[in-house]
């Protein structure tokens with residue numbers, strides 16, 4: 001609902017994150033280094049530190065057959081599926097349902113030795129975007145997650161170190177209708193997924209530990225999540 005106190009911030013952050021995610025890794029300046037590759041999935045990061053803490057921006061691009069951007073965003077945004085694919089999640093609660101396309105979450109993630117346990121509070125917003133390039137092509141879908149404060153969960157009040165993140169999942173669907181005029185099936189659709197994230201680990205954690213954790217966890221997350229969406233949708237009607 002655009003009457004909510006967060007609406008101006010949500011609209012600004014969504015627009016800026018979508019335009020950043022739309023840039024190719026070549027375009028948004030050099031500095032992106034490929035650090036993981038698996039089939040159609042390529043993961044890039046920039047090595048950046050803030051106050052001596054690793055905050056390496058991550059940009060992953062993946063092309064998955066048989067699913068649409070709307071489906072990818074549906075399974076990423078909706079809380080009822082999250083425990084199925086988010087392996088580092090220990091606890092998740094929806095603090096506020098701002099509207100059907102905007103939720104506020106509190107999540108605690110499993111402790112990663114030797115760092116202390118982390119938690120995060122973020123608003124999550126999903127939106128269909130007009131497809132500027134191809135007017136009659138399927139729309140673009142996005143989910144943006146951005147840290148926010150919430151009175152019931154002040155930062156660093158409990159056992160967890162509060163992390164701060166901005167995440168953008170941007171999905172563009174392509175339909176290649178069969179030559180013989182047969183109805184479009186899942187074999188005729190492809191989704192180009194761009195996942196961007198910047199995670200500030202909050203309290204200090206060794207750079208070597210953080211970089212090792214990201215190198216292990218991000219490829220695992222994107223592969224597991226996209227496989228989950230393919231499996232959930234394979235026998236269902238296509239959601240454009």
Ligand SMILES: CCCCCc1ccc(-c2ccc(S(=O)(=O)CCO)cc2)cc1[C@H]1C[C@H]1c1ccccn1
Nearest residue numbers: 086088109112115118145167201205213217218221
């Ligand atoms: C010493 C480790 C400090 C950081 C631990 C940590 C916490 C949260 C997160 C995180 C929180 C949310 C999102 S999301 O995209 O919004 C989806 C909703 O859950 C994504 C990643 C990441 C990590 C880092 C493990 C790393 C890691 C990387 C991809 C997946 C899981 N863990």
